[in-house]
Amino acid sequence: MSNWTPFAIVGVALVGAAIASLIEQIVTERRLAPAALVRSGVETLRHPLSRPDVRDAWLFHLAPFLLVMAAFTAVAFVPWTSGFRGIDLSAGLIGFAAALTYVTPAVFMAGWGSGRAEGVLGGFRWLALMLAYAMPIAMVTTAVAAPAGSLRPSDIVEVQHTVPMALVQPLALGLWLPAVLAVCFLPPFDLPQAEGELNGGAFSEYRGFDAALIAFAQKVLLVAASGMTAAMFFGGWNGPVLPPGLWMALKTAVVAAFLLWVGGRVPRFQTDRVLSIAWKLANPLALLAIVVSGLLTLLFYR
Amino acid sequence: MLGHDPQELGFRPDFRAGEPSRLLLPSRIPRQMRPILCDFLSPLGNRVQMRIEDISMPGSVDVATLDLSNGSARPEQNDSNGPHADGPSGSHGHGQSDGNEHGEDGMDDMMAIVGEPSPDGLIMERLRIRYGPFGVPFPGGLLVDASLDGEAVREVRIDALEGPEVVSTERPGSPDPLAPVAWRMAIDMAHDQSVNELDCLARIELERALSHLAWLRSLSRLLGWRRMTRQAGVVLDGLNAIRHEMNAAAVDHESVETLLHGAASSISRLVASLTKGRLLDWRLAGRGVVSAGAAEEAGLGGPNARASGLRKDQRSGCPVYRRIGFEPLLEQGGDAAARTLLRAREASQSIDLARRALLRLTGETGISPGERVAVEGPRGALVAETGRTHWKLEAPGASCARRVAVESMIGESWQDALAILASFDLSPWAEGR
Numbered sequence: 001m002s003n004w005t006p007f008a009i010v011g012v013a014l015v016g017a018a019i020a021s022l023i024e025q026i027v028t029e030r031r032l033a034p035a036a037l038v039r040s041g042v043e044t045l046r047h048p049l050s051r052p053d054v055r056d057a058w059l060f061h062l063a064p065f066l067l068v069m070a071a072f073t074a075v076a077f078v079p080w081t082s083g084f085r086g087i088d089l090s091a092g093l094i095g096f097a098a099a100l101t102y103v104t105p106a107v108f109m110a111g112w113g114s115g116r117a118e119g120v121l122g123g124f125r126w127l128a129l130m131l132a133y134a135m136p137i138a139m140v141t142t143a144v145a146a147p148a149g150s151l152r153p154s155d156i157v158e159v160q161h162t163v164p165m166a167l168v169q170p171l172a173l174g175l176w177l178p179a180v181l182a183v184c185f186l187p188p189f190d191l192p193q194a195e196g197e198l199n200g201g202a203f204s205e206y207r208g209f210d211a212a213l214i215a216f217a218q219k220v221l222l223v224a225a226s227g228m229t230a231a232m233f234f235g236g237w238n239g240p241v242l243p244p245g246l247w248m249a250l251k252t253a254v255v256a257a258f259l260l261w262v263g264g265r266v267p268r269f270q271t272d273r274v275l276s277i278a279w280k281l282a283n284p285l286a287l288l289a290i291v292v293s294g295l296l297t298l299l300f301y302r
Numbered sequence: 303m304l305g306h307d308p309q310e311l312g313f314r315p316d317f318r319a320g321e322p323s324r325l326l327l328p329s330r331i332p333r334q335m336r337p338i339l340c341d342f343l344s345p346l347g348n349r350v351q352m353r354i355e356d357i358s359m360p361g362s363v364d365v366a367t368l369d370l371s372n373g374s375a376r377p378e379q380n381d382s383n384g385p386h387a388d389g390p391s392g393s394h395g396h397g398q399s400d401g402n403e404h405g406e407d408g409m410d411d412m413m414a415i416v417g418e419p420s421p422d423g424l425i426m427e428r429l430r431i432r433y434g435p436f437g438v439p440f441p442g443g444l445l446v447d448a449s450l451d452g453e454a455v456r457e458v459r460i461d462a463l464e465g466p467e468v469v470s471t472e473r474p475g476s477p478d479p480l481a482p483v484a485w486r487m488a489i490d491m492a493h494d495q496s497v498n499e500l501d502c503l504a505r506i507e508l509e510r511a512l513s514h515l516a517w518l519r520s521l522s523r524l525l526g527w528r529r530m531t532r533q534a535g536v537v538l539d540g541l542n543a544i545r546h547e548m549n550a551a552a553v554d555h556e557s558v559e560t561l562l563h564g565a566a567s568s569i570s571r572l573v574a575s576l577t578k579g580r581l582l583d584w585r586l587a588g589r590g591v592v593s594a595g596a597a598e599e600a601g602l603g604g605p606n607a608r609a610s611g612l613r614k615d616q617r618s619g620c621p622v623y624r625r626i627g628f629e630p631l632l633e634q635g636g637d638a639a640a641r642t643l644l645r646a647r648e649a650s651q652s653i654d655l656a657r658r659a660l661l662r663l664t665g666e667t668g669i670s671p672g673e674r675v676a677v678e679g680p681r682g683a684l685v686a687e688t689g690r691t692h693w694k695l696e697a698p699g700a701s702c703a704r705r706v707a708v709e710s711m712i713g714e715s716w717q718d719a720l721a722i723l724a725s726f727d728l729s730p731w732a733e734g735r
Contacts, residue, residue, distance in 0.1 A: 030532075120427075188526060195526065196525075197720055264532075267525040268526030271715070272715065
């Protein structure tokens with residue numbers, strides 16, 4: 001990790017968020033209008049910061065920064081190419097999951113700090129959602145790490161140089177994708193903000209720079225989640241002809257587009273149903289995925 | 303010129319960066335709406351420029367500046383009775399003062415129901431949520447005030463804009479901006495005005511299709527179902543084009559027929575994707591169930607009754623509908639999913655009926671029955687009655703729908719309660735009429 005790495009991480013996050021916004025525009029609005037995105041961003045930033053009569057101003061104004069920090073940290077753990085890894089820890093996957101856990105207090109702080117009923121409700125919904133997605137993420141991480149014999153993301157990419165993990169462990173992929181959609185509070189798991197139901201929910205009181213930070217953090221989270229999905233299941237930077245970095249970027253973009261596309265095709269989940277599915281179905285299946293992964297490791301990766 | 307989407311007309315915030323804050327709203331603002339407006343607008347400052355649009359008269363737009371500093375949304379003297387320089391020409395002077403006068407006479411109807419404490423027995427923090435009158439999933443003017451036990455609805459109160467009925471000595475205009483054509487036809491027919499029945503039928507059916515699909519789009523937004531929202535929006539654009547075509551001075555029936563043909567296949571695809579994958583059932587089945595017996599007892603009418611299996615449809619007894627082979631559509635579930643599917647299927651049927659009517663259309667006009675006319679509007683029966691000295695307009699069953707909706711919400715999670723409420727397609731303008 002050089003002195004320039006933090007700047008590179010910020011650069012990846014900025015460029016990634018811009019591309020994710022364009023992908024979202026294409027997928028959800030069926031059009032590509034970068035100028036409209038810029039206009040909307042400028043309008044949001046021009047809007048004065050809201051100073052509502054919030055219950056806890058500190059929590060309220062700290063939450064967007066915490067969310068951005070969590071998203072940046074998650075991006076830093078993604079192995080973007082063989083030569084560029086932000087934080088290359090031997091337990092990088094755990095670090096990635098740990099970074100995502102900071103999304104939980106950030107969203108709850110936003111909702112609770114606002115003191116509005118919709119915000120508090122959004123915050124509580126988010127806690128419930130976290131109980132649903134956290135276990136599948138942790139267990140799938142274990143299942144994917146086993147064949148590589150390492151929790152280092154770059155080792156997991158290397159072990160997929162012949163067969164991507166998506167083909168070897170489709171069950172783990174099937175559990176991972178909804179879980180990361182939930183982490184990014186994207187439809188159909190946009191329970192904390194739930195446009196139409198809670199009028200923005202946990203984020204309903206944010207305006208101006210705060211609102212821009214929240215929207216930016218969500219896009220960076222999407223980039224991080226898609227990047228890690230590409231690394232864990234689709235062979236990361238492995239691929240013929242094209243440069244490794246381009247392969248990784250393409251795979252990340254495709255995963256992000258897929259997540260956004262799938263999310264728009266189903267109605268928003270109900271909180272109780274998410275928990276029910278998570279505890280009655282996803283968690284047992286995640287345990288099964290670990291068992292399958294163990295067998296595969298013994299049979300093919302040793 | 304402002305757009306006219308019959309389902310979305312009503313209160314429409316339009317806050318643009320760098321411009322005075324504006325609020326598009328119908329010109330009639332009942333007295334009881336003023337505190338709500340004050341609450342909503344107070345963050346914008348004490349002086350708010352309001353663009354006021356009279357829905358019943360397209361093109362009539364006034365702009366008034368409301369002074370909220372004293373806690374009451376009263377128009378400033380200079381602006382209240384005439385068009386503002388900002389407003390397009392042709393304003394009819396339906397400013398805020400008109401609304402105030404109406405408001406003095408009007409009363410907002412309200413309904414409050416309290417349920418049992420949380421069924422799980424846990425003592426939760428009581429939350430109070432006020433929803434509307436500008437909430438996107440509902441037409442403007444409906445205010446939901448709920449008390450939640452955790453996320454379970456404990457108590458609900460719904461306020462609507464209007465009083466129980468309209469009685470007037472002069473011939474009234476359409477009282478509900480969400481069903482202007484059906485009301486106008488009912489009033490025309492009650493007035494012994496000669497009408498072309500097939501043309502009326504085609505226009506009412508087009509309005510029904512528009513209303514049902516606009517409602518479906520709103521419901522999809524509420525459910526966070528982006529695909530359905532987009533799909534319904536595309537179909538709505540097509541239907542709006544047909545409406546403009548039909549409202550043209552010289553109607554080109556061939557072109558309308560072609561457009562209707564295209565719309566029919568779009569709606570069929572929409573209905574297919576609504577039922578595909580059982581997503582609708584998964585989300586709404588079993589929510590807000592109203593059995594046939596309960597619907598009968600409560601006096602439900604329109605699509606809400608038909609979704610419970612009741613053959614309540616004014617069109618069944620109408621000779622012109624019988625002539626083109628109309629049969630009412632029914633669903634049996636009585637839940638939110640059944641209400642949704644029924645409206646989607648009815649939208650498809652309406653386009654088919656409109657096409658059949660236009661194919662048989664001649665220039666003949668007939669004398670309508672007069673005195674008391676019942677027309678099946680998008681939300682149920684609309685009755686216009688005229689005597690020697692008075693006019694009376696009623697929407698029987700509308701207030702029943704609100705009562706049943708409120709009862710169905712109690713004990714449900716806020717998420718489901720809103721979906722249930724939306725599934726009844728309440729109109730704040732028709733409630734209690």
